[in-house]
Amino acid sequence: MMTFTWKIGGEAGFGINAAGSIFSKFVARSGYYAFDYIEYPSLIRGGHNALEVVIADEEIGTLREKIDFLVCLNAETYQKHSVRLHEKSLILYDQAEFQPNGTGIKITLPFKTILSDLGGDLVMKNTVALGASVALLGGEIKILLEILKEQFAKKGERVIQFNQKFAQAGYEYILNHYPTLIHRILTYKKNNNKVVISGNDAFSLGVVLADCRFYSAYPMTPSSSVLHTLASWQEKIGMVVRHAEDEISVINHAIGSSFAGVRSAVGTSGGGFALMVESVSFAGIAEIPLVIFLAQRPGPATGMPTWTEQGDLLFAIFAGHGEFPKIVLAPSDHLEMLRLAAEAFNLADIYQTPVIVLSDMFLSESHRTIDEEKIRKLAHQYQIDRGKLIKNLERTEKIKPFLRYQITEDGISPCLLPGTDGFFYQANSYEHLEDSHTTEEALERKKQVEKRNRKIQTYLKNHFQTPKVYGNLEHASMVFVSWGSNKEAILAAIRDLEEKNNLKTALIHFSYLYPLDKNVLLSLFDKNKQYLLVENNSLSQFGNLLSMTLGIEIERKILRYDGRPITSYFIIDELKKNGDIK
Amino acid sequence: MMTFTWKIGGEAGFGINAAGSIFSKFVARSGYYAFDYIEYPSLIRGGHNALEVVIADEEIGTLREKIDFLVCLNAETYQKHSVRLHEKSLILYDQAEFQPNGTGIKITLPFKTILSDLGGDLVMKNTVALGASVALLGGEIKILLEILKEQFAKKGERVIQFNQKFAQAGYEYILNHYPTLIHRILTYKKNNNKVVISGNDAFSLGVVLADCRFYSAYPMTPSSSVLHTLASWQEKIGMVVRHAEDEISVINHAIGSSFAGVRSAVGTSGGGFALMVESVSFAGIAEIPLVIFLAQRPGPATGMPTWTEQGDLLFAIFAGHGEFPKIVLAPSDHLEMLRLAAEAFNLADIYQTPVIVLSDMFLSESHRTIDEEKIRKLAHQYQIDRGKLIKNLERTEKIKPFLRYQITEDGISPCLLPGTDGFFYQANSYEHLEDSHTTEEALERKKQVEKRNRKIQTYLKNHFQTPKVYGNLEHASMVFVSWGSNKEAILAAIRDLEEKNNLKTALIHFSYLYPLDKNVLLSLFDKNKQYLLVENNSLSQFGNLLSMTLGIEIERKILRYDGRPITSYFIIDELKKNGDIK
Amino acid sequence: MATLSDFNGYQPTWCPGCGDWGIGIALKMALVQLNYSPDNVVVVFGIGCSGNMNDFLNAYAIHSLHGRAIPNAIGVKIANHRLKTIAVVGDGDCYGEGTNHLIHAIRGNHDITVIVHHNSVYGLTTGQVAPTAPKGMKSKSTPSGIIDQPLNPLTLSLTQGATFIGQGFAGDTPHLIELLKKGLQHEGFSLINILQPCVTFNKINTYQYYRERGYRLPKDYDPSNYHLALKKSLELDDGKYPLGVIYQVKKPTFTNQLTQLKERPLVENEERRKEIFFQLLNTFK
């Protein structure tokens, strides 16, 4: 597989993020696949922002070790990232600012003069760099100009042309000064339909697909863009999006609207989720469907808001006082995020309980190019399943209580839509009888605990999905075990290990994290294989979950907890350090 | 061991709780030991309250199967509890209200007429019953009158005499009408010094012993009596007790006062604790000492406020987003509650992190008679250990930052008392450098995560206490495994099984629950024994913790989750049902 | 047409003489007189003696967490704005644990009626002071008297924009029924602060106390006069208790300002899901 990494860096507030998403779109519209990931500080101005776009001729969802083209909007970008350059790497910079001293092909471009000549201010450097990049990679400038037109559509014709002018200037400067350095990386290929979406975009699309009509949230990185996206769509799709005063209000808005029959979800990160857990327990006993989008970031507490980690797993699994069933999913990539987001609403309705969809900053804010066809297929397959929700029921002459918490064999009781003529019941945060009145009776309590717990067996029987196995378990000398957003990095490592080190490895990858079915899983781990746990945290929380559920302990661990994502080259470095490979 | 169970029942609001604590004191001052436990609904009036006092000639901390003396202030008391009577049981009732139809010695006493004759109202029934009970059990009436004097001291002489009059009336009625039924249960023995305290009282005394000077709480059953007790003591002992507006304010008050150098604690139950967990994570990264008293009750959500359960264990252990060390203790009885409460403040200071002391309604609200000498010994042994807190430091001419988060080998950094001349630093909820400034640097982040995690090893090395083993592990055919407040019930079952079924059993009982030291514990569980987990919850949460930590799964479980406590006779019934004994 | 008995659930467990009895009856009467029935009204109960009305009043209901009834009620209203939505809460519930939600619900003029049992104590947890307790009030958590001064719910809600503020007295049920009816008929946020003697734990604010200090607002009182309402609300600070509709003004409700809900309630929105999905997907090309 051909891959080429283009990376742009500069000060926060200089449109690094915007340049990245424009470039990703450019790659997709030029007929290629891209994966991009931004690293930025928790600041509005200053500090270092850097975004890399991996271009490939097949679907790609992970970062590569080397940078093939580094666009330096300031000297700091070169200092911080030159270590990943190789001799053929292109370095675009402005010699008026600094002079790169290491390996690579230096391409100086007078950003400042171009900008001042054409009356643009410094913050336009990124647009000039985009034009120059398109030229250097043999791309079509008109595709870039088209994207800029859409990007600034809301800002009017003048702003559009202003930006196009600087893109054009960068493009022409390269053609005129560096004709020999033009590469054939992005020569236009017929563009079969592709989309560029972030993990958060995928979740937002899943919300629409599932006909969820109420979303409430309180802004918190890295979940905020779901709030923004859905807020911009709400009138068009007939849903209500509510920025409430705090996270406790957010989840209780959703509990109220879900009780009243509307599919509802909330979004937050670890700290906001921590404020919600009393109400997660409330939804547990009141048996109210609820989807919770938890986009993790390094904790504890405020931690590192704009970086990534898988540090909230056991907190999410055991969240809420007392005992009640909940389902925890962790999509492994952007497409699965869309599928599991929509699936989460079915599971929440079927099991009438909270369903947590775990993401992290890496999956939430990275963009991936996906063939539109794959998403269309997924969307067509998806069927809404509202479980035992009853929308109308024959009434008797006298109004009577509906048995909302009826004891049933599968642990799930029929749920009448509130407002239905002739009945009434309450969603009760106290322990309750079948007719939902409060009780403290020992036998009634025991019956309701056992009924709620039966939902776990029913889920394991009907909806639990075993982990996916990649590679051949039999032949593999080493078997990676992981969950959530690490998948693509591990698969890339598996490919590299096979090609460069002739080492056969495999991966057991979990997306359905809790509850786990012990009997089904034990067989996967009884091979006398070298199992290797890969997690983006320091306490191997999923490893602990496996030993809790299966009683097996995976000794070998590759753990990363510095706020940066698991990558194929991080895995390979760790194997080298441990002497598994040269 | 001689045991005699006296039980009084009636409507909520009729002073059942007050009568119980007076009777317990009477037993202690008569030279005997008592254990009392109340069951009451979450109401102020109406509903059924019942309190049983187990009298014994040795220290006792558990309930017995049979009721020897049932005082029925209403018919409902007899209906609900007659099942536990035997032929020799005494039944005190008023035939004007109902006629007991089952086994036992019926002793009717005209409560209503006595009360109306002497101008007392119905709510005084309990005082008449106390007098009658003292007579029937051969006790000294002057001890009861003395206790009543102290009980109503604040209400003045008139109220004291009024109550004494009704106690006397009940006492004399029995002497006159039932001289032959006088039992020799409570004949006065020289009263060596004994105290009667609840689990909550024990925690409150531990707070004083540890020189904790700030306690904040928001009322929540069953933790509220600690707030009330400490509030009444605050001026005398020079501490501040703060009823704040909500639980998030409660824990953040304590974080502020602990940062400023005062030993601080908060008290709550599961729902209030759930509101605190974001701030538990804050104390984790800011490394601020904090003791959290979590008195569990059946959840989820509001659940059953006045009943008991061990349902919050895994939620407490994994509480808070992100990864940080915390210590979880679960005292097994009233004396250990006092010891571990004081110990918790040392651990919080030494490890500069949150320490959770788990209780439940059963331990919190039951009263136990304890030889005063045992508590004096414990108090004399206790030494305050403020860990690496530095109260003064030589300053340099220029003010400079103090390295609050200095990387150290044991993971614990010196902590300078804020306000110390010549220095400054911040307790930071963001990831931080050693000098406490915010950082997002990968290496600095890694160093601080590893430093915080090293506290776990240091704790396991220096302060972790292995579980206590009761009985002989070698000879025992069955080994109970349990934690917290179940201990006395299991020890009583072990005694009964040996005496009545000639079955040798043992108990491995944990009070130091998290973190657990795998190496030290494995040897306890490698005997090919029949291990039997005993927990007051439905999902065997401690069993899951053991399989997570040791990778061993205990198949046999005795679980109770109907809001009632584990008792010896519940355990024995379960063994019978399973065919272990006839 | 529902009857009183349709609304009657369990026999109340409130202490004999407690003001909650009066509030419970008044609310049922108001609902019956306005032609509501248990199946077309949603009542969200808080946690406290007040919240225990959940078992005594039949309705589609939520027995919420302590302090969280208001956001639940807002969520219900957004999902189905055709349902009359009421929150029945205590003063610890609404002016203590949940003060945040009260203020921000007022800002949105959400069309819910919030009925507060103002008894200045935490009744159900055996009598600790509530945020409305007079400074110096002794209780189990404040044996030397509470240091904090009381919160004033009337000035709090008026100055933050509540469009209906009423004050009632549990001891005057006929007046309370009429007040509840006005609040229930008000389109937008309505707060009804009901002075409710707790005979068991509050020996200061008794029926007698309120009879001496409470007074019905005069017939000619103009509830739309903001500055007059402010004057009346400030009287609470001096232990004077005006009874009736203290302030009322008409403003668009939250749900009325949501174009998405123009045609029908959110819960009845017809599904053009897949069609919309593919349109949105295109924007990512």
Next chain:
Amino acid sequence: MATLSDFNGYQPTWCPGCGDWGIGIALKMALVQLNYSPDNVVVVFGIGCSGNMNDFLNAYAIHSLHGRAIPNAIGVKIANHRLKTIAVVGDGDCYGEGTNHLIHAIRGNHDITVIVHHNSVYGLTTGQVAPTAPKGMKSKSTPSGIIDQPLNPLTLSLTQGATFIGQGFAGDTPHLIELLKKGLQHEGFSLINILQPCVTFNKINTYQYYRERGYRLPKDYDPSNYHLALKKSLELDDGKYPLGVIYQVKKPTFTNQLTQLKERPLVENEERRKEIFFQLLNTFK
């Protein structure tokens, strides 16, 4: 005697032209002029661009959670009432996530100074509306304009009993320094609401906007006049911004009413621990 440079931490990362620069400098100047130094003052910072001052101002400090600076500050003051204790918070922080704590801190007249960066947006999370945003304001979370009307922090704190309310403008640092000094010298709860233009996300409440609508309170303004202060506070609802000490009255502080703290701060209480322990143990006999 500390100097300005003693207080200077990192070079601020605020956007060029942001009002936070003015507030940061003014606070440092005020502290220097009142003879405070980094080692005898405790500053508790919230989370936001405002809270990022934690790295720019040297002091014994807590960089708290979003919305929780006030209860942390109260805890510090109770533990050591000799330390001047300040909370530096944002308007989302203090009037959104943490409104509860603000109100109940006011009720206790806790001797802390709360400095609020009133910029009507959530700056650090890239510009969503804050509870002080004018109705209709567009932002990423409210693309069609916020439906809720703004909270009024001045009437909120005045009616709930705040004993010092001041309003400053980040664009007028000399006036702001004097206002901060008065607030810091006030014994009891002091709120200083500082109008702070966010040049990046708030295009409505600009320096220009505030210069046109802000005005210094006249020399003869009597800050102890409650009804005048109420009138002034209500002006915020009509987009008029009085600057200076709006209200000030002397009441005993929370810690002054705690007999336990008469002789010395809680942190210095001498230990008669074991002696007291055995006395208390006796009460259980």
